[in-house]
Amino acid sequence: MDFLDEPFPDVGTYEDFHTIDWLREKSRDTDRHRKITSKSKESIWEFIKSLLDAWSGWVVMLLIGLKAGTLAGVIDLAVDWMTDLKEGVCLSAFWYSHEQCCWTSNETTFDDRVKCPQWQKWSELLVGQSEGASAYILNYFLYIMWALCFAFLAVSLVRVFAPYACGSGIPEIKTILSGFIIRGYLGKWTLLIKTVTLVLVVSSGLSLGKEGPLVHVACCCGNFFSSRFSKYSKNEGKRREVLSAAAAAGVSVAFGAPIGGVLFSLEEVSYYFPLKTLWRSFFAALVAAFTLRSINPFGNSRLVLFYVEYHTPWYMAELFPFILLGVFGGLWGTLFIRCNIAWCRRRKTTRLGKYPVLEVIAVTAITAIIAYPNPYTRRSTSELISELFNDCGALESSQLCDYINDPNMTRPVDDIPDRPAGPGVYTAMWQLALALVFKIVITIFTFGMKIPSGLFIPSMAVGAIAGRMVGIGVEQLAYHHHDWIIFRKWCRPGADCVTPGLYAMVGAAACLGGVTRMTVSLVVIMFELTGGLEYIVPLMAAAVTSKWVADAFGKEGIYEAHIHLNGYPFLDVKDEFTHRTLATDVMRPRRGEAPLSVLTQDSMTVEDVETLIKETDYNGFPVVVSKDSERLIGFAQRRELILAIKNARQRQDGVVSNSIVYFTEDPPELPPNSPHPLKLRRILNLSPFTVTDHTPMETVVDIFRKLGLRQCLVTRSGRLLGIITKKDVLRHMAQMANQDPESIMFN
Amino acid sequence: MRSWGKSSEDMRCKCVCPPYRNITGQIYKKNVSQKDCNCLHVVEPMPVPGSDVEAYCLLCECKYEERSTTTIKVIIIIYLSVVGALLLYMAFLVLVDPLIRKPDAYTQPLHNEEENEDARSLAAAPTPSGVRANTVLERVEGAQQRWKRQVQEQRKTVFDRHKMLS
Numbered sequence: 001m002d003f004l005d006e007p008f009p010d011v012g013t014y015e016d017f018h019t020i021d022w023l024r025e026k027s028r029d030t031d032r033h034r035k036i037t038s039k040s041k042e043s044i045w046e047f048i049k050s051l052l053d054a055w056s057g058w059v060v061m062l063l064i065g066l067k068a069g070t071l072a073g074v075i076d077l078a079v080d081w082m083t084d085l086k087e088g089v090c091l092s093a094f095w096y097s098h099e100q101c102c103w104t105s106n107e108t109t110f111d112d113r114v115k116c117p118q119w120q121k122w123s124e125l126l127v128g129q130s131e132g133a134s135a136y137i138l139n140y141f142l143y144i145m146w147a148l149c150f151a152f153l154a155v156s157l158v159r160v161f162a163p164y165a166c167g168s169g170i171p172e173i174k175t176i177l178s179g180f181i182i183r184g185y186l187g188k189w190t191l192l193i194k195t196v197t198l199v200l201v202v203s204s205g206l207s208l209g210k211e212g213p214l215v216h217v218a219c220c221c222g223n224f225f226s227s228r229f230s231k232y233s234k235n236e237g238k239r240r241e242v243l244s245a246a247a248a249a250g251v252s253v254a255f256g257a258p259i260g261g262v263l264f265s266l267e268e269v270s271y272y273f274p275l276k277t278l279w280r281s282f283f284a285a286l287v288a289a290f291t292l293r294s295i296n297p298f299g300n301s302r303l304v305l306f307y308v309e310y311h312t313p314w315y316m317a318e319l320f321p322f323i324l325l326g327v328f329g330g331l332w333g334t335l336f337i338r339c340n341i342a343w344c345r346r347r348k349t350t351r352l353g354k355y356p357v358l359e360v361i362a363v364t365a366i367t368a369i370i371a372y373p374n375p376y377t378r379r380s381t382s383e384l385i386s387e388l389f390n391d392c393g394a395l396e397s398s399q400l401c402d403y404i405n406d407p408n409m410t411r412p413v414d415d416i417p418d419r420p421a422g423p424g425v426y427t428a429m430w431q432l433a434l435a436l437v438f439k440i441v442i443t444i445f446t447f448g449m450k451i452p453s454g455l456f457i458p459s460m461a462v463g464a465i466a467g468r469m470v471g472i473g474v475e476q477l478a479y480h481h482h483d484w485i486i487f488r489k490w491c492r493p494g495a496d497c498v499t500p501g502l503y504a505m506v507g508a509a510a511c512l513g514g515v516t517r518m519t520v521s522l523v524v525i526m527f528e529l530t531g532g533l534e535y536i537v538p539l540m541a542a543a544v545t546s547k548w549v550a551d552a553f554g555k556e557g558i559y560e561a562h563i564h565l566n567g568y569p570f571l572d573v574k575d576e577f578t579h580r581t582l583a584t585d586v587m588r589p590r591r592g593e594a595p596l597s598v599l600t601q602d603s604m605t606v607e608d609v610e611t612l613i614k615e616t617d618y619n620g621f622p623v624v625v626s627k628d629s630e631r632l633i634g635f636a637q638r639r640e641l642i643l644a645i646k647n648a649r650q651r652q653d654g655v656v657s658n659s660i661v662y663f664t665e666d667p668p669e670l671p672p673n674s675p676h677p678l679k680l681r682r683i684l685n686l687s688p689f690t691v692t693d694h695t696p697m698e699t700v701v702d703i704f705r706k707l708g709l710r711q712c713l714v715t716r717s718g719r720l721l722g723i724i725t726k727k728d729v730l731r732h733m734a735q736m737a738n739q740d741p742e743s744i745m746f747n
Numbered sequence: 748m749r750s751w752g753k754s755s756e757d758m759r760c761k762c763v764c765p766p767y768r769n770i771t772g773q774i775y776k777k778n779v780s781q782k783d784c785n786c787l788h789v790v791e792p793m794p795v796p797g798s799d800v801e802a803y804c805l806l807c808e809c810k811y812e813e814r815s816t817t818t819i820k821v822i823i824i825i826y827l828s829v830v831g832a833l834l835l836y837m838a839f840l841v842l843v844d845p846l847i848r849k850p851d852a853y854t855q856p857l858h859n860e861e862e863n864e865d866a867r868s869l870a871a872a873p874t875p876s877g878v879r880a881n882t883v884l885e886r887v888e889g890a891q892q893r894w895k896r897q898v899q900e901q902r903k904t905v906f907d908r909h910k911m912l913s
Contacts, residue, residue, distance in 0.1 A: 077819055078826045093816075095823035103814065104756055110763070110772030153830075160837045161898065163905040167912045182911075184897055196830060299814035348909045356906060394765035395808055397772060405766075450906070566911055 014236065015639070016183040018619065019569060019726050022272065022708025024685070025237030032235075056229045057242075061280050063225045064246050065287025068218040071195055072253035072288070073295030075202075075210060075217075080297070082203030083380045086146040087139065088121040100299070111397050143205075143378075144368040150204035151364035154197040154451050155357050162193035166450040169194075169216030170269065171559045173247060175568040176219075177240050178271040179708055186243070191220035198452045202380070206367055207443045209381065209457025215250035215269070216452075218288070222246025237272075244270040245281040251525070252285035253292045254456075256303025260525030261285040267521045268559070271573065272708065306386035308530050312499045315490040319541055321474050325467050325507045326542040330549025332440070332462055333514020336455075337554065339444045341561050347448065348565070356450040363449060367442055375399075376428075376435040381461045384435075388464040388504040399424040400468070417496050418479045421472065429469060436465045448562075455558065459515045460508040467507020471500030502535060510542040514550045517557035519543050567743040569730050577701040579736045584693040586700070586732045587714045587722030596722060599623045601633055601664050606645060606678055607657040613642060622713055623663050623684060624720055632713060632720045633663060635688035636680070648678050690715050691724075697732065704729050756816050760784035764807040770794050784811040 014020055040050035080097040090101035102108055102116035109115065122142045123135035158166050164185045176182055184190065198213050226232035226242040233239070247269045252261030262281045266273050292303050300307075347353045371377035376384055392401035402424025443458040475498035478491045491497035509526045513519065523539045550557075555575075556564065563570045589596055597612055599621045604612075612621070619638050625631040648655045654676025660667075663684050667677045690713045691700055703709060704726060711725040731741035760783070762775040777789045786804035795803045904910045 074822050074826065077822045081819075081823055093820070095820050100814070100816075100819060104759055104776060104778070106776055108774050108776075110766075110774055113774065153834075156837065157833060159902065159906065160840060161833065163898070163901040164912070166905065172912065184901055189894075189898070192829075193833075196826075196833065199826065200830075295818060296814060299812055301812070353906075353909050394806065395763045395772075450912075568911075 013639075014181045016181060018181050019710055020179045020181065020236045020708075021710035022179055022237055023689070024710075025235050029235050029238055032231075053231060056231050057276075057280060058283065060222075060225045060229060060232065060242055061245055061284040062287055064218065064222050064242070065249050065284045066291050067221040067225070068214075068246065068249045068284075069253055069288040069291025070295065071217055071221070072214060072292050073297050075195060075199055075214070076292075076297035077295075078199040079202045079210070079380070082150065082199060083205070086143050086203070086205065088119055089125065090119055091125075092118045103299070113397070140372050143372050144365065147204040147206075147364050147368040148361060150200040151206065151360050151451070152357070154200040154204070155360040155449075157193055157197050157200075158451060159357065162187075162189045163450075164190045165194040165197060165452055167448065167452070168212035168454045169219075169452075170212050171562040171566070171568065173216060173219050173243070174269055174271070174559060175563060175570045177243055177247075177269060178570050179236075179240070179710075180569055181236070186216075186220045186223035188220075188224060191217060191224065194220070194452050201451045201453065204364055204368075205371055205378075205380070206364055206451075206453070207381065207439055207446045207458045207461075208451075208453035208455065209460075210452075210454055211251070211254040211456035212454030213452040214254040214454075215247050218246045218250030218253070219243050222249075240272065241274070241277045241280070244273055244277050245284045248281035249284040249288040251521075253288045253303065255525050255529060256289060256292070256307065257525045257528035258282070258285035258289045260521055260528050261288075263521035263524050264518070268516065268518055304529065305382040306389050306529065308386075308389040308391070308501065308505070309532070310391045310499065310501065310530075311532055311534070312391070312496060312502070313534065314499070314502060314538055315497065317486050317490060318474070318498070319538065321470055321503065322506050322538045322542050323545050325463070325470060325503065326510045326513075326545025327549050328466055329463055329507065329510025329512075329514040329542065329546030330552075331514070332459075332466075332511050333517070333546065333550040333557075334553040335440075336444060336459070336515055337550075337556070337558050337561050340447055340558070341565055343445060344448045344562070344565055360449050360451055363442070363445055367446070370438055370442075374431055374435055374438070376431050376465075377438055381457045385457070385461055385464050385504075385508065388461075388468045389501050389508075391499055391501040400428045401425075402428075417493075418475055418491070418498060420479060421476055425472060429472065432465050432469055436462060436469075439465065447558075455515060456512060459511045463507035463509065463511030464504040465507075466511070468500050468504040470507065471498065471503025474498050474503070475500055502538065505530065505535070506538050506542045509539050510546040513543040514546040515558050517547055517550065519547055564739070569726060569744055571701075571705050571726065571730065573705055575733075577698050577733065577736075579697065581697040581732070581736070582693065583691050583695045583697060583700050583714050583724060584721070586697060586728050587693070587724045588728060589722055596720065597621060598627070598630075598720065599636060599661070599663070600626050602660065602662050602667070604661050605657065606648075606655065606659045606661055609641065609661055610645065610657075613638060619725075620711065622688070622720055622723065630719045632688070632690065632715055632718065634684040634686045635711075635713065636663070636684050640683040641680070644680055644683050645678070688713050692716060693721050697729075700724060701729060701733070758811070758813045760789050760809055760811050762786055762789045762807045762809040764790065764803065767795070767803050767806060781811045784809050 036050045036053055040047045080100075081095060084098040088098070090096040090098070092101065096103075098114050098119050101119045102114050105116035105118060107116045121130060121135075121139055123138045124130045127135065127138065129135040164182075164187075172182060172185060176185065194213055194217055198210050198217070201208060202210050222243045222245065223239070226239050231238060232242055244265050248261040248265035250261070251264040252258040255261070259282075262278065262285050265281055266278065270277070289303060293301070298305055347359075352359070387398060387400060390396065390398075390400075392403065402422040403419035404422045405419060439458060439462050443455065443462070446458070447453055447455045478487045478498050481487060482491060482493050487497075505526060509522055513522050516522070522543050523536060526539050527533070527536055554561075560570075560572060597616050597618060599609065599612070601623055603626060621636050621638065621641070623633045623636055625633060655678050656675050659675040659678050660670075661678045661680055663680055665681060667679060670677060689703070689707070689709055689711075691703070693714050693716050700712065703712065709726065711723055713720060714722045714724060727744065730744045734741045734744060758778060758780075759776050760779045760781075764773045764775070764786075766772045773790075773794065775789050775791070777791075779788055783789075786807040786809055787800075789809060790804070790807065793800055793803075905912050
């Protein structure tokens with residue numbers, strides 16, 4: 001038996017910062033599957049093993065769901081506690097947040113829902129005062145100190161233990177799922193540090209969210225479990241299927257939206273998403289949501305803080321303000337992407353990037369100093385969104401619901417007519433306006449710092465604030481001008497016709513859509529947050545408008561923009577390639593360059609091959625019949641060549657530097673005194689992808705995208721002319737788009 | 748999750764009653780079972796005379812809620828201990844370790860790009876399986892060194908070269 005029939009231990013793994021060959025991974029999986037199926041007929045044990053193998057996909061999903069759900073629960077609970085720690089502490093049990101502390105207390109009042117003697121503000125605890133200037137200043141000071149402390153802790157942990165844990169992670173995960181290798185990006189340390197620091201940064205009150213990083217956390221879980229099963233650990237293509245499903249589980253727990261999570265994975269993150277992955281994502285998302293639900297982090301049997309439930313109808317005429325909100329969302333998306341990318345580019349290229357810790361401290365200090373005086377920015381962003389989404393029923397007592405009531409009103413709770421706004425609403429309006437400006441500005445500088453930071457929540461907050469303000473405006477307009485022609489049809493006096501909370505929701509969807517350019521998954525996530533089917537049309541209208549407006553100013557969403565900024569080798573499926581160039585323009589070698597390094601099928605010695613490997617750093621070599629005819633036979637991967645030669649030298653007697661390397665089926669009979677030949681037919685890929693030199697690049701780009709190729713050979717009438725790699729394609733595309741082709745990252 | 752540690756603090760029935768006539772809004776909380784969670788059982792003392800009870804109760808909204816105090820306690824304590832452990836280890840790595848191991852790459856400044864490349868190939872190279880460490884301690888030591896190199900590599904990519912995640 002030829003030793004080469006046994007697979008090498010390391011074959012098939014890739015090096016750091018390389019792209020995988022999807023076709024090869026797929027065929028390896030098919031081989032593996034065939035082997036297991038044929039073996040399963042041999043004995044009952046093999047049969048059981050094949051069953052286990054078939055089930056392992058679902059087991060991995062179950063484990064991912066359980067772990068992602070648990071981690072999300074831990075994050076939610078810890079954030080809840082630590083956010084309130086900035087303001088005070090629970091004396092009866094220090095591990096309770098403000099709300100949990102007063103959960104059973106009977107001393108809460110209608111106007112102040114969470115006030116009880118067990119919960120002590122820092123000023124009450126330290127100097128025994130709860131009101132007055134000195135108490136305010138002390139609380140203010142301690143708020144800033146806690147925020148700085150959390151942020152500093154987070155950035156140092158990231159710096160010392162896991163630098164890959166910073167950022168939102170979605171651009172990198174998109175790149176990884178498209179077939180790039182970043183070692184350690186989904187590792188155990190990244191998982192631990194991202195989870196721990198995420199709690200710290202969210203609690204520090206910075207303008208960022210936990211949703212994007214939760215996707216990264218879930219993907220780390222996916223990677224952790226897939227490396228426990230040989231089916232996934234040895235095949236990078238299969239591993240990516242698991243990661244796609246894990247991303248779905250991440251969004252599922254972040255928003256309490258299992259279906260939205262699956263669609264998010266499909267629309268936004270995944271590259272290769274077969275139906276099987278769809279079902280598995282569905283299962284993983286379900287398990288994750290169920291796990292989080294059983295932890296019940298918010299004590300309200302809901303998966304998110306800002307779950308809302310109302311069923312007031314909306315009217316056709318309201319579509320106009322909804323579309324306006326869509327336009328606002330699109331404009332915000334454009335503004336945010338432009339400014340954030342410009343700032344991040346500054347950070348990447350200038351001296352600013354040399355002080356990551358100082359930057360985090362400075363931004364945290366500014367955020368805390370400006371945020372504290374305004375009650376709408378002081379609380380956590382999730383709570384803010386939750387309040388903005390809420391409908392003002394009779395049971396609400398917040399400032400936003402300070403309407404002037406008709407004293408002899410005796411209607412049931414859930415049907416309150418439109419009322420004139422009271423002083424509280426007007427105060428809230430200008431506070432919200434200030435909060436809007438502040439959020440818009442500070443988010444631009446926060447996203448992209450060296451801490452875990454997501455931008456779903458800040459974007460939604462911006463939209464929700466704008467939406468609520470528009471909503472209150474429309475409501476008051478309708479109340480005071482019943483006789484206007486647009487209101488006469490649907491808004492009679494004493495009717496409940498405008499729900500400001502709905503406007504906030506539509507605004508949030510529009511802003512999120514403008515930044516990320518999601519449409520379907522966004523609407524589904526929002527719809528799952530509300531559980532009301534009747535709001536699908538307003539949400540769709542806003543999402544589509546915001547996408548149109550934002551696309552008019554720039555085609556790429558924030559994640560694609562960050563991918564471009566960092567030069568990740570990501571071949572976007574959504575992009576169109578419309579230039580009329582040919583394969584011959586892109587292929588290497590160019591005119592005037594040294595000829596392509598090739599192997600010949602039966603004339604090179606082991607030493608020649610080794611020299612070739614040593615002198616070049618190509619990832620693979622085409623094999624031709626001979627240097628003269630240049631007729632293509634196949635393609636050999638560099639890594640496999642190295643391993644094969646190493647193995648042969650170690651194990652096979654008679655292979656020396658002078659041995660001839662044969663890629664042919666049967667090496668010819670050699671004279672007895674010549675060295676033993678080295679047969680490498682096994683590692684030769686006999687079906688490399690080829691195109692002719694006149695193939696339009698449009699087609700070549702399509703082939704690369706859809707098949708996930710790593711390289712493609714260019715021939716003319718069977719003669720090898722050159723090679724096109726994914727890197728060449730990406731560089732060519734960058735060049736065509738007037739960007740610097742050298743910015744594309746590759747090793 | 749619910750079966751363990753279900754104390755009296757773990758459930759409540761919360762009734763929110765809006766202002767009615769001349770009575771201000773009230774919040775009532777009581778530890779009752781789910782089926783008793785309604786205005787009549789929870790609102791005590793009833794602020795309105797008997798004839799008005801029905802009208803008043805129609806306005807109130809009662810919600811039965813559950814939580815797990817044990818889960819909260821356990822999770823917060825585990826979280827704090829993890830942060831504490833990480834802090835200690837960080838302090839060890841940053842302060843104590845460089846003193847013990849003087850010529851450590853960890854604290855050495857980058858000299859030139861060439862050295863960078865060396866470090867990278869070193870970090871990327873798989874550990875030779877032939878060389879087996881003798882004791883558990885040595886193996887742990889080796890694993891720690893390998894991990895440190897990887898983190899250092901990541902740090903260079905992210906913080907120094909700004910190649911990723913900026």
